[in-house]
Amino acid sequence: MHFNSFAEMIHMGGYAVYVWSSVFIVIAVLAFLIVHSVTAKKRTLTMLRLEQERADKIAQAKLVAEQARSQA
Amino acid sequence: MWKWLHPYAKAETAYNLCYRLLPYFSWLALITLVTGSIWGLLYAPSDYQQGDSFRIIYFHVPTAIWSMGAYTSMAICGLIGMVWQIRNAELAVYAIAPVGAAFTFLALITGAIWGKPMWGAWWVWDARLTSELILLFLYLGVIALYNSFEDKRTAARASSILAIVGVVNVPIIHYSVEWWNTLHQGASITKFDKPSISPDMLWPLLLNIAGFLFIFAALVCLRLANQILINDARRPWVKAFVARRIDKSNSTTKE
Numbered sequence: 001m002h003f004n005s006f007a008e009m010i011h012m013g014g015y016a017v018y019v020w021s022s023v024f025i026v027i028a029v030l031a032f033l034i035v036h037s038v039t040a041k042k043r044t045l046t047m048l049r050l051e052q053e054r055a056d057k058i059a060q061a062k063l064v065a066e067q068a069r070s071q072a
Numbered sequence: 073m074w075k076w077l078h079p080y081a082k083a084e085t086a087y088n089l090c091y092r093l094l095p096y097f098s099w100l101a102l103i104t105l106v107t108g109s110i111w112g113l114l115y116a117p118s119d120y121q122q123g124d125s126f127r128i129i130y131f132h133v134p135t136a137i138w139s140m141g142a143y144t145s146m147a148i149c150g151l152i153g154m155v156w157q158i159r160n161a162e163l164a165v166y167a168i169a170p171v172g173a174a175f176t177f178l179a180l181i182t183g184a185i186w187g188k189p190m191w192g193a194w195w196v197w198d199a200r201l202t203s204e205l206i207l208l209f210l211y212l213g214v215i216a217l218y219n220s221f222e223d224k225r226t227a228a229r230a231s232s233i234l235a236i237v238g239v240v241n242v243p244i245i246h247y248s249v250e251w252w253n254t255l256h257q258g259a260s261i262t263k264f265d266k267p268s269i270s271p272d273m274l275w276p277l278l279l280n281i282a283g284f285l286f287i288f289a290a291l292v293c294l295r296l297a298n299q300i301l302i303n304d305a306r307r308p309w310v311k312a313f314v315a316r317r318i319d320k321s322n323s324t325t326k327e
Contacts, residue, residue: 002115002117002118013118015125015127018185022131022185023132024133025181026178028175029178041298045301048310049173052315
């Protein structure tokens with residue numbers, strides 16, 4: 001390892017604030033991107049499922065109404 | 073000769089291909105990024121002029137390179153979508169844009185953080201920095217344009233045109249350090265003769281450049297698959313897909 005101790009590593013030759021803040025920002029942005037991309041499929045499937053269920057309900061209601069009309 | 077490519081224009085095949093490639097890209101990204109970052113941050117020697125602040129290079133250069141690479145690939149997808157009317161290519165434009173925008177943002181932010189201790193300023197309006205900022209606005213423009221149309225075919229066409237026109241900015245960013253007098257330093261590793269950087273510093277950088285490419289590919293696979301799903305919502309294969317999900321959720325709620 002380039003650094004002699006853990007404290008020296010954290011210190012980063014006096015540039016600790018700059019080096020570690022950029023590391024933190026990179027990790028944060030990548031983590032956000034990963035989570036957003038992974039959950040995108042779930043959001044889409046929920047949206048499509050709700051649409052499908054609503055369409056099924058409408059079809060069901062239409063069927064019931066038609067049966068009632070033919071009986072009357 | 074190129075006939076084997078044709079099935080991949082089909083949405084379902086492309087969707088499955090995305091998920092088949094995803095684990096390879098993800099694992100390669102994880103391995104290269106973790107190795108490259110730890111090597112670069114902890115094991116590479118410090119720079120004789122910049123001390124340890126140079127270690128920001130391991131995040132700044134890869135994100136900057138792929139902010140341009142992503143834009144070029146987005147423009148190529150836009151062109152393919154426009155010329156051959158391949159829907160998947162149009163969807164890829166919208167799948168790439170947010171990832172490219174995030175990389176551009178990271179390149180600008182890490183550049184600013186690096187600029188403060190080395191140049192004494194977070195930001196200067198020089199050619200390299202300004203053209204990279206314009207790249208961020210182009211990405212945001214593509215995303216905003218796509219979202220501003222109700223009809224997604226029109227949306228894809230409009231954002232494809234913006235992506236294609238905006239590609240003129242990519243060579244401007246690349247050559248800005250040669251064409252104009254800028255504070256930003258010239259290229260270190262893409263020089264044709266010999267890279268002007270020590271191998272101890274170069275290896276982790278190359279690993280991280282590869283790593284950011286792999287994570288870009290993995291994210292685009294995920295986002296493109298999702299766009300294909302939305303685009304094909306009315307098609308039987310997606311309906312069957314959703315129906316399976318409904319069955320699954322029904323059976324879990326009953327338990």
